[in-house]
Amino acid sequence: MKILVIGGGPAGLMAAKQAFLKGHDVCIVDSQEKLGKKLLMTGNTRCNITNNKELNEFMKQCSKSTRFLYSSLSEFGPKEIIEFFNEHNCPLVPEDYDRMFPQSQKATDILNVLLTESVKTELNTKVERLNIKDHTIESITTNKGELTADHYILATGGKSFPVSGSDGSGYKLLQSVGHTITDLVGIETGLHSINTRPLQGLSLKDVTIKVRVKNKVKTTEIGDVLFTHFGLSGPGILKISETVVEHLKHPVSITLSLQQVDLSTGSLTKKLKAIYPNRFVDELLKDYDEKPLEQTSNYDKEIIRTIYLNPTYKITGVQPIEKAFVTKGGVATKDIDPITMKSKLIHNLSICGEVLDCHGSVGGYNLTLALSSGYTAGRKI
Ligand SMILES: Cc1cc2nc3c(=O)[nH]c(=O)nc-3n(C[C@H](O)[C@H](O)[C@H](O)COP(=O)(O)OP(=O)(O)OC[C@H]3O[C@@H](n4cnc5c(N)ncnc54)[C@H](O)[C@@H]3O)c2cc1C
Structure with missing residues (x-):
């Protein structure tokens, strides 16, 4: 034939x-x-x-x-x-x-x-x-x-x-x-976000990525993340992008759960800079009033754990198909x-x-x- x-x-x-x-x-x-x-x-x-x-x-x-x-x-x-x-x-x-x-x-x-x-x-x-x-x-x-x-x-x-x-x-x-x-x-795609702009060009390896829909965690993946001119990309983001695409009608955000660090003594900035790029840490802690961790209250340490070690980025859309x-x-x-x-x-x-x-x-x-x-x-x- x-x-x-x-x-x-x-x-x-x-x-x-x-x-x-x-x-x-x-x-x-x-x-x-x-x-x-x-x-x-x-x-x-x-x-x-x-x-x-x-x-x-x-x-x-x-x-x-x-x-x-x-x-x-x-x-x-x-x-x-x-x-x-x-x-x-x-x-x-x-x-x-x-x-x-x-x-x-x-x-x-x-x-x-x-x-x-x-x-x-x-x-x-x-x-x-x-x-x-x-x-x-x-x-x-x-x-x-x-x-x-x-x-x-x-x-x-x-x-x-x-x-x-x-x-x-x-x-x-x-x-x-x-x-x-x-x-x-279009899936396996980049995500639009505004509050990632100062981080453009940076990449993070093996981060825990959580997709939150109406603030509830829908999916979790571990992978590399890239901050780009439009928002977030990289293999880890491509993996979770389908969940984001499915729920875009609702408020969606991405939380990057950073490595836990010992909060008993020393400087939070120094500890994070030993793991993550300096520019990322500077942006992450820009509103943080640094003082030695041994002088930080338990209440403030809880805020470090929940907010600073879990930066969250609001997603406004996805890349075109x-x-x-x-x-x-x-x-x-x-x-x-x-x-x-x-x-x-x-x-x-x-x-x-x-x-x-x-x-x-x-x-x-x-x-x-x-x-x-x-x-x-x-x-x-
Ligand atoms: C950048 C990138 C990286 C990727 N990496 C991976 C990966 O590592 N692993 C993985 O599993 N998947 C990956 N994918 C997805 C994967 O490439 C596709 O799923 C796969 O190529 C689909 O194969 P296909 O033969 O169906 O179609 P295609 O590979 O898209 O081939 C379709 C062909 O049809 C031809 N064509 C279309 N319309 C017409 C027409 N009207 N007349 C004549 N010819 C026509 C096109 O020219 C093309 O050659 C990636 C995709 C992209 C874009």
Whole structure:
């Protein structure tokens, strides 16, 4: 069969490889000048490709809608992905116990494994329309003309980082042929805050981050925090950003619980400066009337513990979806067969990758979902 794969990110590349291995004549159509542009940006160009958690633990870090991919992940999940890259001479190594990166620390090595020499490519070719007759794609219209195939696999990604090619056009293509698109929201994203401005440029390592909604703690994570021109970012913030996005209608704030220090004697400023950047401590203690801790009352020490060692920043919004790392929402899974990734509405169409309404947390989850659903789409045409 002749197969056209629309979108050459990790999902489309894996689908193309599997379809080719099944003996099909495969061509990838991509709007960009090269394949895998977003993949090359991942993990700060080191590519956190998967996570070596057991599948049930892995699923706990994914959205409820991602249960749709359980069958696909059971066949080609984190364990199989690790084996796949090992077999292709690109061994993966763990970091922080379970996040898996290529041993070479290069996203290019991951991309090279996913590329398949005998799969044809049509680059700089943007798909603008799916031409349908009797619930079947007859042809696709691109900026360069019409293309035809027996079967089509759509893997156009989400809506974030449009410079990588995933500009959300896939959602429109699918909506035009009857697929439902759930609300699209950017997650794994930076948070806007005004009272962080004096801290711009500073970063804190391994801080306990608490999301407070109407002053109640909703979630807690440990991770690095970066103070930026707009507010807060860094891996720890990206992790908790989904909870913030969900509750933005209410007053939301972020508390950074700092390390406990011995408050019996000495100078609080000196103790904190031994742990945190000077500028951070100066800003933190700007209203604190410093005196030796041995002369500080128990009442004041309680204030130090609850307020000064738990700075809280009011969140006023989040970065726009274009600047988020991942899109939450997408093609409603009710119209897709979970065993094959085939559309239930269009006979010769399969759908895979981030364009689906499935997502996971920071830590290699989203690339795993892309590779797994791509694997199924390519093998089960
Ligand atoms: C900066 C950054 C870092 C990230 N780091 C990680 C990480 O370390 N680990 C992790 O698990 N996840 C990470 N992610 C998320 C991960 O990159 C995505 O979830 C993943 O790339 C989705 O794969 P995909 O194949 O579905 O879509 P994409 O990788 O987005 O690929 C879609 C492809 O479709 C093409 N396309 C789109 N529309 C059309 C059209 N109309 N016509 C033709 N072609 C089209 C695009 O050009 C693109 O090549 C990161 C994301 C970003 C932005």
